[in-house]
Amino acid sequence: MGTTASQLPKESLSEYQELTFLTKQEILLAHRRFTELLEGDERNHPNPRVPMDAILTLTELKSNPFKKRICQVFSTSENRDGSLTFEDFLDLLSAFSDSATLEIKSHYAFRIFDFDDDGTLDYGDLEKLVNCLTGETADTRLSSEEMRQLISNILDESDIDKDGTVNLSEFQHVISRSPDFVSSFKIVL
Amino acid sequence: MANGGSFNVNIYEEDYDYENLGESGPSQDPFQLFKEPACNVQGNPGDIQMEMFTKNSDTSDSESTSSSKESYNGCRLRSLQRNNWSAATRRVLSSMPSRKIGLHSSAGMAVRETCALPTHQTSSRVSLHIPRVTQDDITSPEFEEISTEDEANNLAGSGLWCTETNKEQLVSDLRGLSESEGLRKLRAMPLSLADKMEIRKHFFSPLAKNLVINRNFPCRNLPCMYLSRMWRHCRYAPRFSTSLKLWNSSMKKLSGRYGTGVLSYFTFLRTLLFINLLFFITTFLFLVLPQAIHPPPDSHGESFSWIEIFTGMGYLSRSLMFYGYYSNITIKTTSITSMVPYCIPTAYFFTITISFFIICIILVYSMSKSFGKSFQVFKSDGNLSENVFCSWDFKVTKKPSIRLQSEKISTQLKEQLSELASREEERTLMQRFRNFLVHVAAWFICLASIFFSALGVYFLSKTISKVLQNLDLLFMAAVVSGFNLLLPGIFNFCAWMEKHNSPCTRVYVSIFRNLLLKISLVIILCYHWLGKIAVEQDPQVSKCWENFVGQELYRLLLMDFIFTVLYTFLGEFVWRIFSQKILRKNRKPVFDIARNVLELIYGQTLTWLGVLFAPLLPAVQIAKLFVLFYMKKNSLMLNCQASKKPWRATHMTTAFITLLFFPSFLGAAVFVAYTVWKIKPSSGCGPFRNLTSMLESVKLWAERMKDHHQILSWLFRAYNAFTDNPIFLFMPSGLFLLLIYFRIQVVDGQRRIIRRLEKQIDDVS
Numbered sequence: 001m002g003t004t005a006s007q008l009p010k011e012s013l014s015e016y017q018e019l020t021f022l023t024k025q026e027i028l029l030a031h032r033r034f035t036e037l038l039e040g041d042e043r044n045h046p047n048p049r050v051p052m053d054a055i056l057t058l059t060e061l062k063s064n065p066f067k068k069r070i071c072q073v074f075s076t077s078e079n080r081d082g083s084l085t086f087e088d089f090l091d092l093l094s095a096f097s098d099s100a101t102l103e104i105k106s107h108y109a110f111r112i113f114d115f116d117d118d119g120t121l122d123y124g125d126l127e128k129l130v131n132c133l134t135g136e137t138a139d140t141r142l143s144s145e146e147m148r149q150l151i152s153n154i155l156d157e158s159d160i161d162k163d164g165t166v167n168l169s170e171f172q173h174v175i176s177r178s179p180d181f182v183s184s185f186k187i188v189l
Numbered sequence: 190m191a192n193g194g195s196f197n198v199n200i201y202e203e204d205y206d207y208e209n210l211g212e213s214g215p216s217q218d219p220f221q222l223f224k225e226p227a228c229n230v231q232g233n234p235g236d237i238q239m240e241m242f243t244k245n246s247d248t249s250d251s252e253s254t255s256s257s258k259e260s261y262n263g264c265r266l267r268s269l270q271r272n273n274w275s276a277a278t279r280r281v282l283s284s285m286p287s288r289k290i291g292l293h294s295s296a297g298m299a300v301r302e303t304c305a306l307p308t309h310q311t312s313s314r315v316s317l318h319i320p321r322v323t324q325d326d327i328t329s330p331e332f333e334e335i336s337t338e339d340e341a342n343n344l345a346g347s348g349l350w351c352t353e354t355n356k357e358q359l360v361s362d363l364r365g366l367s368e369s370e371g372l373r374k375l376r377a378m379p380l381s382l383a384d385k386m387e388i389r390k391h392f393f394s395p396l397a398k399n400l401v402i403n404r405n406f407p408c409r410n411l412p413c414m415y416l417s418r419m420w421r422h423c424r425y426a427p428r429f430s431t432s433l434k435l436w437n438s439s440m441k442k443l444s445g446r447y448g449t450g451v452l453s454y455f456t457f458l459r460t461l462l463f464i465n466l467l468f469f470i471t472t473f474l475f476l477v478l479p480q481a482i483h484p485p486p487d488s489h490g491e492s493f494s495w496i497e498i499f500t501g502m503g504y505l506s507r508s509l510m511f512y513g514y515y516s517n518i519t520i521k522t523t524s525i526t527s528m529v530p531y532c533i534p535t536a537y538f539f540t541i542t543i544s545f546f547i548i549c550i551i552l553v554y555s556m557s558k559s560f561g562k563s564f565q566v567f568k569s570d571g572n573l574s575e576n577v578f579c580s581w582d583f584k585v586t587k588k589p590s591i592r593l594q595s596e597k598i599s600t601q602l603k604e605q606l607s608e609l610a611s612r613e614e615e616r617t618l619m620q621r622f623r624n625f626l627v628h629v630a631a632w633f634i635c636l637a638s639i640f641f642s643a644l645g646v647y648f649l650s651k652t653i654s655k656v657l658q659n660l661d662l663l664f665m666a667a668v669v670s671g672f673n674l675l676l677p678g679i680f681n682f683c684a685w686m687e688k689h690n691s692p693c694t695r696v697y698v699s700i701f702r703n704l705l706l707k708i709s710l711v712i713i714l715c716y717h718w719l720g721k722i723a724v725e726q727d728p729q730v731s732k733c734w735e736n737f738v739g740q741e742l743y744r745l746l747l748m749d750f751i752f753t754v755l756y757t758f759l760g761e762f763v764w765r766i767f768s769q770k771i772l773r774k775n776r777k778p779v780f781d782i783a784r785n786v787l788e789l790i791y792g793q794t795l796t797w798l799g800v801l802f803a804p805l806l807p808a809v810q811i812a813k814l815f816v817l818f819y820m821k822k823n824s825l826m827l828n829c830q831a832s833k834k835p836w837r838a839t840h841m842t843t844a845f846i847t848l849l850f851f852p853s854f855l856g857a858a859v860f861v862a863y864t865v866w867k868i869k870p871s872s873g874c875g876p877f878r879n880l881t882s883m884l885e886s887v888k889l890w891a892e893r894m895k896d897h898h899q900i901l902s903w904l905f906r907a908y909n910a911f912t913d914n915p916i917f918l919f920m921p922s923g924l925f926l927l928l929i930y931f932r933i934q935v936v937d938g939q940r941r942i943i944r945r946l947e948k949q950i951d952d953v954s
Contacts, residue, residue: 016382017386018376020376021376022897036903059586061586063591064586066583076383087383087590088381088382091382095379096583098900101375103379129577133577133580133581133594133595133598133599134595134598135591135592135599136595137592139597140599142602142603146602146606149606149609149610150577150602153574153609156468157574158574159636161954162954174575175578175579178579179562180579180837180839180840181578181579182582183323183838184449184580184583184838186583187583187584187586188441188584
């Protein structure tokens with residue numbers, strides 16, 4: 001099921017094609033990029049796992065403020081350290097691909113934004129999210145007063161059951177109203 | 190307990206008789222504790238299966254069931270009871286998009302929660318919170334606690350799919366569906382690839398011993414299975430959309446640097462290229478090629494000078510490029526056509542009209558798809574939560590662009606926050622009056638400039654009555670393109686003066702003014718051509734008025750291209766050098782998306798107007814678009830920076846496709862229809878010479894054909910009946926109006942329900 005040597009076996013290729021939203025060319029390209037990230041001796045390993053630092057050298061992820069969260073969400077490692085196997089990598093690309101459904105994208109977006117992995121977006125998660133969006137520099141960051149106002153407005157608008165957090169359904173409800181989400185939640189190799 | 194192969198669908202039928210539910214329904218729960226989930230109106234039995242699976246996983250243990258029963262009852266008491274909704278209300282509610290999304294992800298939620306929970310739970314009994322919608326309490330998600338035992342040890346590894354019974358149940362649930370349905374459902378589940386592959390192994394296992402499986406699996410013998418597997422491979426083979434992968438790498442680089450807004454311009458350009466390609470292929474195969482093989486007898490070679498490329502006169506005017514070359518004969522000379530004579534005038538007419546018809550359908554289809562995607566087309570700036578959750582563009586990869594994007598989002602958020610804060614402030618009367626005056630002045634300037642430019646073009650067209658030579662012919666086209674280039678600058682200045690509140694309004698206003706300018710210029714030109722040239726048919730101007738109009742349009746298209754090149758060079762390249770070296774500012778010019786897209790639409794309108802008179806004009810447009818892509822891309826990379834203003838890409842793309850259809854394509858179609866129907870073709874040239882109208886050629890052809898073929902005479906009679914009897918016009922339009930009214934009422938009803946629900950939630954919480 002994993003990759004053997006540097007060639008992708010045909011059955012695996014068709015299986016990946018059926019189970020992900022990627023096309024054959026995209027899977028082959030992903031395989032090529034993934035093997036480039038491996039060290040020489042790891043390439044013969046049956047199911048190699050690339051550490052997070054190597055994944056973050058990809059140009060598509062290098063400057064993304066959510067890069068660490070993305071790796072952690074898609075990682076299936078025991079200690080959730082963000083390392084990815086080839087299949088995790090395909091999962092990542094499939095969720096960010098052109099043909100992925102809105103449900104898949106919103107599901108993974110929710111998990112990426114849920115910084116503390118507790119299943120809901122509470123004040124801390126939203127604050128970290130806004131800080132990621134607005135960047136590092138001092139003049140783009142929101143002041144604490146603005147942040148407080150912003151988050152209270154967000155919770156007013158999206159928290160339907162008024163429990164102080166945004167859960168998955170509420171998040172998906174907001175997302176479904178925005179037509180730009182599907183086109184902006186994309187990473188293409 | 191394993192799910193049986195036969196499911197009871199009775200509960201569904203009373204409420205969802207009009208929906209296709211697929212092959213399965215809810216299982217018969219012996220405990221009758223839980224109401225069956227009932228909202229899967231799109232016929233996704235897989236989702237019901239998922240819910241059934243997660244629900245059944247706890248009925249395997251009576252102990253856990255009893256505890257869950259208690260918690261369930263407790264939940265019921267706590268939950269919002271909405272038992273007074275009618276069946277119709279429930280039906281409408283269940284089809285709301287957010288409902289369906291919730292259902293699909295309930296499975297994923299279950300898995301994720303079990304993966305996340307081990308860090309919090311140490312006991313062997315793990316509680317899962319799964320949002321559930323039941324038949325009675327359909328308006329509120331009911332939270333049930335479901336315990337699964339002996340799973341805490343296995344949770345960290347493989348999530349929910351640890352026990353054999355669970356896997357088998359899920360597999361048998363999926364197997365209730367057809368293969369493609371099941372695979373599609375599996376693909377759309379937010380599980381890891383390893384889990385999906387395990388499930389798939391069971392799903393497609395040919396050696397299943399379970400009787401249930403054999404009953405449901407339609408194809409038991411080996412050849413059938415191989416065939417179905419091959420069919421699956423064919424379906425998942427490279428999809429046809431990958432054939433539209435022209436320029437993919439360039440567009441990826443552009444989106445990496447500039448974001449989705451600029452990308453939408455290039456996508457629009459690519460779409461136009463393909464539309465023109467389609468048009469060109471049709472006219473080439475059916476019109477140009479037959480005529481090229483049989484050149485008319487009176488054509489003779491002429492000397493060719495380079496200026497003629499620009500003016501369209503001389504050699505070009507007597508070539509396949511223009512209307513005048515085409516003859517009105519019926520080709521019978523070759524072996525094929527001696528059996529089936531090929532009549533060129535009819536071919537000309539039908540090729541053009543059918544191509545227009547096909548493009549109309551394509552545009553309406555893409556417009557409706559676009560509208561469906563961005564439903565809230567006429568709503569202004571989204572609310573804050575949408576901006577926070579949806580505004581990050583993951584395609585942007587370059588560091589400086591990411592910084593710019595962060596700046597953009599930050600500015601947008603701050604602006605919205607300050608707007609919210611200052612909403613209560615009323616501006617003083619003086620301020621409002623001053624704003625009003627500024628608006629009036631700006632509109633006056635814009636409208637006056639449009640009016641005077643239109644007037645100028647009108648008088649210019651009237652004074653060009655004598656035959657001009659060479660480059661003087663280009664003067665008119667240059668004037669029109671010059672107006673198109675300069676006046677938007679004035680509009681930008683007016684917009685800067687006005688300082689609109691929201692950037693959305695500013696974009697709309699500038700698009701509207703630009704559009705008004707282009708429409709008025711094109712209308713003046715069309716009136717001049719159809720109202721004067723065609724009617725008077727002055728032999729001094731041209732022996733063949735269609736050729737003249739075709740050449741005018743060709744020149745306009747060419748001048749438009751030359752001026753675009755000039756603008757790109759001067760407006761972007763020189764401006765950047767100027768601002769960097771002389772003004773010493775580090776600001777590069779910004780790519781004006783709206784203006785460039787309107788230029789594209791204008792060029793396309795000219796092509797569509799001219800295709801009747803110059804069948805090879807789409808080829809010219811294709812070449813122009815091709816060169817334009819590379820020129821704009823390079824200029825963008827060298828000279829421009831990403832915009833700091835937010836640009837709602839899907840929204841604006843919908844607006845642009847609408848503009849492409851409504852004034853542009855429909856206007857051209859009306860122009861062509863009027864020409865074909867009312868205007869007398871010139872008597873000396875072209876395939877319709879010596880007829881009173883182009884339409885007449887079809888009538889004559891139909892008369893001739895009627896005697897030979899029965900089908901055609903029947904068609905003809907049907908056509909006559911259709912056009913003579915007005916009831917055939919009223920009935921379809923009445924039907925359409927009814928449909929539209931029905932849809933409007935449904936949407937209105939949904940809105941009202943949402944408002945009531947929100948009010949109820951407010952009252953309870």
